[in-house]
Amino acid sequence: MNQPTLLTLLEAQPDAYVSGEEISRQLGVSRTAIWKQVRKLEAEGYVIEAVPRLGYRLKERPSRLTEPELRAKLQTRVLGRHLLLKAVVASTQNEIRQLAEEGAPEGTLVIAEQQEKGRGRMGRSWLSPPGKGVYMSLLLRPDVPLPLAPQLTLMSAVALCRALTRVTGLAIGIKWPNDLLVEGRKISGILLESAAEDERIRYVVVGLGIAVNLDEADYSEELRARAVSLKMAAGRAFDRAALIGEVLLEFERLYAVYKEQGFEPIRTLWEANAVTLNKTVTLHTAQGPFDGIPRELDASGGLRVELPGGGWRTVYSAEVGDAAPL
Amino acid sequence: MNQPTLLTLLEAQPDAYVSGEEISRQLGVSRTAIWKQVRKLEAEGYVIEAVPRLGYRLKERPSRLTEPELRAKLQTRVLGRHLLLKAVVASTQNEIRQLAEEGAPEGTLVIAEQQEKGRGRMGRSWLSPPGKGVYMSLLLRPDVPLPLAPQLTLMSAVALCRALTRVTGLAIGIKWPNDLLVEGRKISGILLESAAEDERIRYVVVGLGIAVNLDEADYSEELRARAVSLKMAAGRAFDRAALIGEVLLEFERLYAVYKEQGFEPIRTLWEANAVTLNKTVTLHTAQGPFDGIPRELDASGGLRVELPGGGWRTVYSAEVGDAAPL
Missing domain, CATH: 3.30.930.10 (Bira Bifunctional Protein; Domain 2)
Structure with a gap:
């Protein structure tokens, strides 16, 4: 699914040189195009060693995302x-x-x-x-x-x-x-x-x-x-x-x-x-807190909660906390 | 519920003068304060006639909302x-x-x-x-x-x-x-x-x-x-x-x-x-059009539509048009 890039090729062989010929073949681009891509990576903070006849090697990568x-x-x-x-x-x-x-x-x-x-x-x-x-x-x-x-x-x-x-x-x-x-x-x-x-x-x-x-x-x-x-x-x-x-x-x-x-x-x-289901929790809603046992989601995504005295309540908006110890 | 304002007092008697004394009493403000409010209304485009001893009269009002x-x-x-x-x-x-x-x-x-x-x-x-x-x-x-x-x-x-x-x-x-x-x-x-x-x-x-x-x-x-x-x-x-x-x-x-x-x-x-209920209409939804008879709203506000072949469908998003004539 993923196209190879110069970076993935260099990263695949961290300790070796990858020849320009090999890169050119795998990426389907000219040697000049490779050189331009090397420059681009260097501008991003990568350090790339280029040795004549051997090829390219990734020496350092920036710590930030690039x-x-x-x-x-x-x-x-x-x-x-x-x-x-x-x-x-x-x-x-x-x-x-x-x-x-x-x-x-x-x-x-x-x-x-x-x-x-x-x-x-x-x-x-x-x-x-x-x-x-x-x-x-x-x-x-x-x-x-x-x-x-x-x-x-x-x-x-x-x-x-x-x-x-x-x-x-x-x-x-x-x-x-x-x-x-x-x-x-x-x-x-x-x-x-x-x-x-x-x-x-x-x-x-x-x-x-x-x-x-x-x-x-x-x-x-x-x-x-x-x-x-x-x-x-x-x-x-x-x-x-x-x-x-x-x-x-x-x-x-x-x-x-x-x-x-x-x-x-x-x-x-x-x-x-889920770790919220089938145990007693306190649900903090805009209308106040209540205790119950969340059992499942309903078809629209609400949380169906079994109430201690029997019956059910479905909540769409609440913070879940541990039930207060008795 | 509504506080009287200088404008409501003047509008209440479109053909007469309202004395400064009367306005002062009803609004509970000084004569100087009234004069300031008159200026404010004039700045909004109202034309207010002020005649010594008679008081104030609203002559013209701007056609735009103020x-x-x-x-x-x-x-x-x-x-x-x-x-x-x-x-x-x-x-x-x-x-x-x-x-x-x-x-x-x-x-x-x-x-x-x-x-x-x-x-x-x-x-x-x-x-x-x-x-x-x-x-x-x-x-x-x-x-x-x-x-x-x-x-x-x-x-x-x-x-x-x-x-x-x-x-x-x-x-x-x-x-x-x-x-x-x-x-x-x-x-x-x-x-x-x-x-x-x-x-x-x-x-x-x-x-x-x-x-x-x-x-x-x-x-x-x-x-x-x-x-x-x-x-x-x-x-x-x-x-x-x-x-x-x-x-x-x-x-x-x-x-x-x-x-x-x-x-x-x-x-x-x-x-x-509603004028949409209890007659056959075409409902144009994102999934395509269908005919049916809207009968009622459900508890969350969806439209419950009875289908020609029996059964029901609830829609939340649709354009309602007249059903195509047979």
Whole structure:
């Protein structure tokens, strides 16, 4: 699915020289074109050694994400193909909403190395130190009526959960509606913002924040109890570009399933990965808190909660907490 | 409910002088303060005659809407209290969305004398000649989960229908979801745009376009078959400021009912005023057209349609047209 690029060829043989002839053959371009691409990578911060007769070797790569690297790791057809990589933004959500209003196409992706005002659910801030996390926002233009928008929130959680599980091998669970947890601590945040005209969705922007390579020192004392990075949980660092590639690929697959088959398969996957079901929790709603046992999702994506005294209540908007001990 | 203003006092006696003493007593302000208010009205385009010993008389009023006039006609507690009156805008919806993003409070109202890019449903343009229509957008910040947003669309139609019926005495029917018709021709358009964060609505802006005093010459040949103004239908012109006051009052009442009692009473009122129910129509959806007989709304605001071969289908997004004749 993926076209080879100069970068992927050099990365495939990190300790050897790749001849110009070989590169020329594999990429189907002239020697002069290769030289231009080498210059481009150097401008991005890569250090490439060129030795006459031997060829090229990748000596150093920049620690920040680069566009050539990201493009080399993209395996999608649509998502991320229109790519904007920024050093610092206030928030990737604000950036992409602006682009959405200007008519940017589905699949447009904004990635930032650092967010100065990273936002999470309910206007909370999202820890976004430079170079260690993934902060990105994806533009979708689904042909889905507005009442079904919460299904996209749940689909996003499933996509991120499956991709991160595959990459890291960690046991990752979904807390309703879309937080991902490792051993009860949060590793990522998802925020969907939608704009609608009457009952038609104009666009949805999916904000994804993933704590990839953050270290213990990046967290405040208070956050440490509730949040953890993939690196801290798995005991090793992860290639952020490869991880982004996996997340987008899984997202594109599930989005296609959703568009073709509707919410039913997504619901099944969500329930299979959820850690919120079948135990007593407190649900904090705008109308106040109540205790109950979430049992399943309904067809539109609401959470069906069994009440202690019998009966059921379906919630669309709530924060889930542990039930208060008796 | 309404505080008297200098304008309401002068308008109450169009052919007589109102003494400064009387005004001073009724408004509870000094003679100097009255003089300042007279100056303010004059700056708005009013012509006020001041005769020593007799007092003040309103000689002429501007043909455009003025803020003092609108404030004099407002009977609401919240809606329209934060008021922006513009001569020309691209679209009142764009103006108010900007204000909403900047944190404007619920009830903020933008009214324009003229729209250069008035927008209707599905990106269609909306005829907005200067001085003859009402083009306004209202900001709501309802504490309602996103899946219920279509209920606000239906509530808006009911509010506008009831207010216009009361003011004009015309027989006005609602075409699903929110067009208002007089004898099959459209007199107003409603466009709700909502912004949400996950399953929480951040804000909804309600665009209301009302063809109040448009004349036949304002319509193209093609539009004349499908649209009509209140003036053309009723055979008399209407005071736009008074009409705006009535619409906002009815809107505020129904919004309070909705917040206290939910959608059920709104559904009853919508069905009572609908012209779309119980006859065969063609529903044009994104998945293609189909024929059926709309029978009622469901609890979330979807339209329940009985199919010719038996069975039911609920639609959230469709254009309703007459069924093709056999």
